[in-house]
Amino acid sequence: MSDLRESIERAESGRRKWPWISGAAVLGVLLAAGIGLAVTRGGEDSASAASGEPVRGGTLQFALIDYQRSPDPQWGTNYAESLIGNNITDKLTWQDPDTGEITPWLAESWSYNTDLTAFTFKLRQDVTFSDGTPFDAAAVKANFDQYVHGDQTLGINPNGATLLPGYIETQTPDAYTAVVRFEKPLASFLQASAFTANAQPGFLSLNTLKLSAEQRTDPTKVIGTGPFVYESWEEQVKTVLVRRQGYHWSPPSLRHSGEAYLDRVVFNTIPEASVRTGSLTSGAVDATLDVGTTDEQPLKDQGFAIVSRSVSGTSIFFNLNSQLFPTNDLAVRKAIQLGWDRSAVAKTVLTDSYSIATSVLNTSVQGYADYSGSVLRYDPDQAKALLDQAGWVPGTDGIRVKDGKRLEVKLLGISNLVVNKPAYESVQQDLQKIGIDLQLTVVPIPDYAAQVAKAKTDWNITAANRSRNDPAVLNLSYSPALGNGSFLEQGVSTGVDVAEVTDALGKLETTLDPVQRAAYAKTAQDLLLDKYALVSPIYNPSQVIAHADYVHGIVFDAQSRNHFVDAWKSDAGKSAGR
């Protein structure tokens, strides 16, 4: 019988245990090793900071939140597009970031007629596009014509129509003289000729201008005069620029001669804040824009440099709708200005790179005036008193009521800047205390765009900012004749003299005399902030860059956009991103 027993015994020998335990052990060891490594890796970074003479060569790995939707610099409206456009193309003039003064660049000199409708530019004669064609008056004319009018057959939009309102034509009396003519006085055009932000007037070669929108999505065909040229463009991922050989016409005020120092700049799009910061600390990138406010201090502690510039133009402001209940009541508008604690916002929301707004204009804009001691201060008692006088009495839930209607103020804002939402929430908390129910709708740009069309009738406050380093930005944003940001309407906006506002703002376009302009700007700010309380500025947004200590010379221009012509790495061989 025992064939059964034997066969069992035979098969029994030499079987192994199910390898659960060994497997678990291996996993455990791996995990432990991983954590150990993670702990020990903490502080090993920090190469020695050697500044001094600029070094040529190297690749700058740069991170930012946006991506370039099209390589055409005249097209884009986001930061990545203007940033890259600035390194691909040059402008007629350069605005000094410190003084706001317009200085030469591709134009050596300029003049204008007394009513500011014709501007004559004398061009540099040694500038060429990277395809070898010369930069001349014909190029200026072709660019401006297409920039303002677009070209339907090529699918090119009229990108510059808002920057150059009333543009008639560009005349070319000789090869290197361009006369730009407008229907109405346009004092701000001079600043526009240096404009480096959204949909900028960077010059493209005539060959490029002939291309359709679709053809311009091939970056190698987008030709400018800038210090860098396109190497590649991967939508959503990165744009790679390489140094332009023979470039020697950077703005004289930059005091940079010759070509850019860097061989290559790579703009990496990284949408997640924590990933940008992590990539910088782990050495995958050399520098990053759009640094989260909470990451600034830790990065400083780890030896990274934080450089920033407040965005020139307006602050982030609450645009108070003067024709919609209850913000049609001057007392309510004044109470909103006075009713929130600026120090709390500064402390919890902002960092040193940002500042609380002290006017609707940023401090760097010509004609800026300081209202921090007067209109723009935290004074809840005064605010309450104003509301009391106007007949707003506290209701059961603490929110004030007048004629049976609650003091509900509906705000429409954009969530693109991380700081916006918490800043508004902080204001909301404070206004609650004085009896104003501020209702926030802080949404992505498309939803904002959808709602803003109905802003006149639906929203008490639209919150935004406008980036234009010229006092005329007030005219563009608020003039009832142009943007009419505060929805002024004679008779409907109670107690507001619309003609007075229109007139005061309009004057900003009529002179380029600094003293006179400053006076006009002061008048305009007085009306907007004090007399009619049409706007409650919140804070000055900022462009914040964190970079490794071996990175130098990243330039912020007057629009707070960056230029890399002067940037260099003290350890040029050190290439981030391995």
Next chain:
Amino acid sequence: MTGVARYTALKVGRALFVVWAAFTVTFVLLFVLPADPVDLLFDPAELNAIPPEVKEQVAANYGFNEPVILQYLNRLGHALTGDFGSSVQSGKPVTGAILEVLPSTLVLASAALVLATLIAFGIALAATATRRTWLRDLLESLPSGAVSVPVFLSGILVLQVFSFQLGWFPAFGDQGWRSLVLPLITLAIPVAGPIAQLLVRSFTTEFAAGYVTTGWAKGGTRGGIIVRDVLRNASLPALTIAGVTFGNLIAGSVITETVFARRGLGRMTQTAINTLDVPLVAGIVVLVAATFAVINLIVDLIYPLLDPRLRASLTAGVAP
């Protein structure tokens, strides 16, 4: 063979209908959008100041000024030839733009699918193979754990540990296999969850089937029975959730590609919707729906090959 031919024709017809309907649904949805896609080409702070004639000119550039029904017919006609117009945001032809980013999503998604399937089978096999109840319970609870953590959070945590702390893998971009590892894991885990749940269930059912008893009686071992008999029978139901899995892959890649700053269809979808790039959204939805339809078609067509019973009923001419 008429049975097979009819079956195939029926399924192909259905797939075509789905694609057309998806196009139409998208068109209708996008044309009742509250926002004007043209507005999004401008700085939001400037919207008030843009002259109407400028807006009209831009709208004309994209054909948004024509009557809706004409636009629909026009776009449908072009779509039939594979032309979905140009992206409002970049001016790129939609088809080209999609084709350009598609490969990297395909690589990520197919690799994640493979990994997810391996994980799911690993869990199901291990749960079936083990005789320890606690281990089985643990394994069976893994799938719901896998789908319960938001993908963006797991992605960011994975990055913190393996990229920023340990430096083993790059944090962003899509160059080389190393940059694929972390997104792959992040995407595979939630995709594996539902597959694993289904497999665990069908393995349990099949392991109780009569032929398993026959297998034991033959002198089969646990492993042998699972591999030879249970595996194929239990795997077949997994094909039925191919569509769901595809949806999970797309949804997962939208988030994974954003976290890991990868180029791809998911990221493009997100930005296209976010910027209301109507032609691009329409193109993507049609592509996705078409892919879904094709996947289901393939599943419908290969199912009979894998299941001899169904094949028999088809050749007999009885539609299932």
Next chain:
Amino acid sequence: MTESLLEITDLAVDYRTGRRTWTPAVDGVSLHVDPGEFVSLVGESGSGKTTLIQGALGLLPVAARIRSGTVAYSGVDVTGFNDRRMALVRGTYVGFVPQDPNTSLNPVRRVGAQVQEAVPEKKREAALESLRLAGLEDVERVFRSYPHELSGGMKQRALIAIALAGQPKIIVADEPTSALDVTVQKRILDHLVSLRETLGIGILLVTHDLGVAQDRSDRILVMNKGRIVDEDHEYTRRLFAANPARQPAREPRPAGGRVVLRATGLTKEYGTLRALDGVDLAVREGTTHAVVGESGAGKSTLAGILAGFAKPGAGTVHVGDRELTGLNRKQLREVRRDLQYVFQNPFTSLDPRFTVRRLIAEPLRAYQLPAGDRVTELLAAVSLDESFLDRLPAQLSGGQRQRVAIARALALRPKILVLDEAVSALDVSVQDQILKLLTRLQDERGLSYVFVTHDLGVVRLVADDVTVMKDGAVVENGPAACVLRDPEHDYTRHLLDAIPGVKL
């Protein structure tokens, strides 16, 4: 000394019924099978026979445990063997033939591969030989086939081939033929007997059908409530007595009488398959008309048409004077008050969410009739007391369920009941009770039955008239006594021959 091939000693198996509670399913069973012996283990459902076999083969489910006792093959005690060691015993030492051939083969693999796997050397030739040994012809074709391409009988033979493939010393067969037609059952069992003789192996046959056991066994063991009971035990006697073959045939009733249900020239096609082919049928008032046939004969299709569930392709059905075919839904509802239907499987024909009270009241409610006492009255008519009123079907045994189904069918006081295999899912003793119940109800209420069945043994007990069907057509019909005693058709004779247990 020759050791027993299988020796089970004092085996007790428990099932887990709660966190710490165990319920015995097999309680101190001993049995042995010697070489060349054919032993039958007979028991009804719930008797523990399947658990016993699972215990012997080491295939108990996770929720079960062996409390005590041993299982030994040729003197080797395998109790407590793990799967890996048990695998060395199964197949090569003990072959197993499972109950349901339709689920016991892997549907997605070819039969040949499944047999080949069981052959020790995995040789194709040996697998073919094994199929031949199991009594299959054209083994090459079978080898290449998928299970669904084979008939039930062929599948069961393939399973026998698998059991034989490892050249075991003993074969354990668990109800190997209960899913098969009687004629097929007979051939398979005869073949098993012949295998015992040619190969000299031992066979342990587990069955609920005493007739099957009686025809072939060397020894019969009767199992009840987890124990083996001896021949003189009261249960054993009752079981033997319940066997239809042991019971007197129905008293023949006078011919004539009014026809209450008449079918003429019924035809039904499913695709290319002709399920019914010109069937005629006449049911006399107050009598039972049996419809007999094997699977595929078309008897269920016929029952469905008679009850108005399906429409015939051609032909007519008359209930009394009314023509059933071609009625609209509303008119059909009226006819249903006279004609009710009882399903084969009481496990699926009762809504699992309904209590007995609701189940029985449902037809009354449908016709807006008062329920009240009527429900208890009906319950009493099927010999169930009021304690059942609030139970759910899951809390009832098979027999109790079928009683509820009958009570429900009687609620509207119909004249005709169509009983579609109404007792074939039940144990012999329960079947016996239900048949007696049906006879009593018929006598009390003057009901007419259409009694669809595959079991000629049962027909003898209940039928006045019988119609024998094959392949959708009527083979022969007439008074039951005549047809059973003196069949005209070969097929009928064939069926009669296959009835197990008649010879005794």
Next chain:
Amino acid sequence: MLSWAVVLLAVGWAVAPHLFTSYSPFAGDATASFAPPSADHWFGTDRLGRDLYARSVYGARTTLTATLLAVLIAFGAGAGVGLIAGFAGGVVDTAIMRVVDVFLAIPSLLLAMVLVSVLGYSTNNIALAVGVSSIASFARVMRSQVLTVVHQDYVRAAYGLGVSRLGVLARHVVPNSLSSVVALAALEVGAGVLAVASLGFLGYGAPPPQPEWGLLVAEGRDYVAVHPWASILPGLALATVVIATHRISTSLRRENR
């Protein structure tokens, strides 16, 4: 058991948040910006010094209301459509199922994103979008369940007993079909919470200062390197509830077998 406790706790948070925390979810303490978890602040505080545990507790209301709405839409519409398709059969079934095919072909996150863009931006609209995007899967499950039930003997038996079509539908088909759809609904609660969170990550969330789980996790992620609790602890709360709903769904499904 534990799963039910978790879900009950979450419901308790939503119904009576003030019983679970003494902090206000809105009032911040400017001096306690980004306080780490402690006995005072179990989950720590956020940038404005608001107690994150309190925000999580109050967030349950927003999140669960939105999820419940989503599930009700998906369940109501999906089960209804599936029931009609499965019970009516024929042309009605074909027509409904082709429409369902189309909705299945567009991944639900994608559909939800498009819908939110179209509907505009609010918690209710997000719920609506998530709900609508799951109608198709409910319809499919319901239909297949109805088809199974319709062919059961007890349904045929009911017809045989003379019960009307409507009676069969109401008393047999609906109750017996609902069970697996209910299991799916439990699963959908978890999926809904996650979908709302994902939309929050993609920029569509509840209006401030209303706390919402997905948004808490999504907003906290920006500080994950410096203040990891701000994202991880609400994330854990969210994951726990989702896992609990999954387990409940599994047990519901088991009971129904």
